[in-house]
Amino acid sequence: KAGVTQTPRYLIKTRGQQVTLSCSPISGHRSVSWYQQTPGQGLQFLFEYFSETQRNKGNFPGRFSGRQFSNSRSEMNVSTLELGDSALYLCASSRGHAEETQYFGPGTRLLVL
Amino acid sequence: AQTVTQSQPEMSVQEAETVTLSCTYDTSESDYYLFWYKQPPSRQMILVIRQEAYKQQNATENRFSVNFQKAAKSFSLKISDSQLGDAAMYFCAYRSGVGNQFYFGTGTSLTVIP
Numbered sequence: 001k002a003g004v005t006q007t008p009r010y011l012i013k014t015r016g017q018q019v020t021l022s023c024s025p026i027s028g029h030r031s032v033s034w035y036q037q038t039p040g041q042g043l044q045f046l047f048e049y050f051s052e053t054q055r056n057k058g059n060f061p062g063r064f065s066g067r068q069f070s071n072s073r074s075e076m077n078v079s080t081l082e083l084g085d086s087a088l089y090l091c092a093s094s095r096g097h098a099e100e101t102q103y104f105g106p107g108t109r110l111l112v113l
Numbered sequence: 114a115q116t117v118t119q120s121q122p123e124m125s126v127q128e129a130e131t132v133t134l135s136c137t138y139d140t141s142e143s144d145y146y147l148f149w150y151k152q153p154p155s156r157q158m159i160l161v162i163r164q165e166a167y168k169q170q171n172a173t174e175n176r177f178s179v180n181f182q183k184a185a186k187s188f189s190l191k192i193s194d195s196q197l198g199d200a201a202m203y204f205c206a207y208r209s210g211v212g213n214q215f216y217f218g219t220g221t222s223l224t225v226i227p
Contacts, residue, residue: 056214090158098208099210
């Protein structure tokens with residue numbers, strides 16, 4: 001069974017631009033969660049989508065948004081990029097129940113100049 | 114909000130020896146799940162082991178085992194017969210039984226010395 005895939009793997013943007021990251025979950029998984037990982041803040045939860053609906057949301061500004069499609073693929077968008085948005089963005093998928101393990105993708109490394 | 118604390122930023126272990134990584138958490142919930150994830154230099158997060166809070170028996174997965182102390186809210190990871198491939202950042206994670214959000218600790222960087 002194929003794992004979680006994320007595209008692109010690396011991205012360089014400049015301040016003020018916007019970016020869209022994509023995540024394809026494991027087949028049959030309906031939940032996709034997004035995390036931001038930085039050296040200073042560690043792993044922080046952004047949001048979770050389940051069956052095309054945002055089910056949980058972390059404490060990030062509105063510049064961070066996401067959506068999920070009917071095939072469970074998810075996109076995350078960051079508008080008006082700031083230098084502090086440079087991070088590794090990880091997505092994780094599961095079937096959606098709390099007792100289940102989340103499986104992570106390889107991440108997208110975003111550098112904002 | 115739940116918090117997860119890993120008090121050891123760095124640990125080292127001789128190859129073939131045993132090492133224990135500490136994790137404590139704070140919660141008022143009775144239903145939850147605990148995980149240890151490993152993140153090698155490739156940055157891919159890999160599940161090491163998981164524990165359901167309602168289970169008294171400690172989880173074991175080959176060379177990896179946990180010491181789950183529910184009353185003390187402690188969830189340590191023991192790695193036996195350490196191998197060079199075990200070198201990675203290890204994250205302890207908590208997941209509520211009523212929500213799906215993961216709370217991660219700050220991680221412990223494990224070095225395995227040949």
